[in-house]
Amino acid sequence: MLITSKGKNALKFMVNLSLHKDSGYMKLKKIALEEELSEKYLEQIVSYLLKAGKVRSTRGNNGGYQLIKEPKDYTVGEIIKCLEGDLAPSECVRRDGPICERREKCFCYPLWEKLDLALNEVLEQTTLQDLIDWKINDKKGA
């Protein structure tokens, strides 16, 4: 599987922040409840988003998390990347991994490149705002 629960949880968290972007700091506990995620596990995941500068936080009694940019300015790729590292369909095309020495003679390598391109095109072009808009249009259609 390409995208694990870490990436999914991170994305759900970010979407939830997007939905409440004008409500000040949001508590992780509340989001975990709404999205039906383990609170402690989500804490761990969010720490990566924090380190990567994707969200800002305050501690203490009335603490919580908040987006830094507008939802339309986050791509889903940049979010998932914080958790999953460089996203690639095959080890062979990881930008952060070692270069395969059989690459030149390998008949499959061009395929991995094509898959990688197709994937990352979707990931780079889709924003958090898109995820929200798609849902709204879904409801209209139904």
Add this chain to the structure above:
Amino acid sequence: MLITSKGKNALKFMVNLSLHKDSGYMKLKKIALEEELSEKYLEQIVSYLLKAGKVRSTRGNNGGYQLIKEPKDYTVGEIIKCLEGDLAPSECVRRDGPICERREKCFCYPLWEKLDLALNEVLEQTTLQDLIDWKINDKKGA
């Protein structure tokens, strides 16, 4: 990672058979050597291709494996599927898996669908013959 060594080995094996499609039955041992794969491990992998009817075989002294169709009539998707099962970027869009009960309210589900579509488009449209042709054109270009 979406595609593991099983799928890759299977694909390399099938490409190798394609390259020698007019040479009768090919020995697994020789292919393992050429592709630098573990012989015993490859045996295991090929057994799936055999069960799925993707290749035919004979045993004994002059045994080996052979394609059943022309290289242009195998999609890479159908090969990889034999080893990896239904290929999906996220658990949520596996055709063979259980349906997620949060699907309706999930903001991410449409994204998984889009990724799935993009992936499978490449996988269904690419044939073994394409892999070979791409390599030939590569050499021309260089």
Add this chain to the structure above:
DNA sequence: TCCTTTCCTACTGGAAAAGTATGATTTATG
């Protein structure tokens, strides 16, 4: 009968995923 090859099944070591558990630190509030 031997040798080579495919075929079958069990086992193993290691890595990564998916969380749990524990507690420290910060901060608004009574």
Add this chain to the structure above:
DNA sequence: CATAAATCATACTTTTCCAGTAGGAAAGGA
């Protein structure tokens, strides 16, 4: 100032899957 509620940090566990090894049975040609 004490307390409660939140974030932050780390260590541990449990499970699952990947990748490969091992040993031999069955088949077929010489």
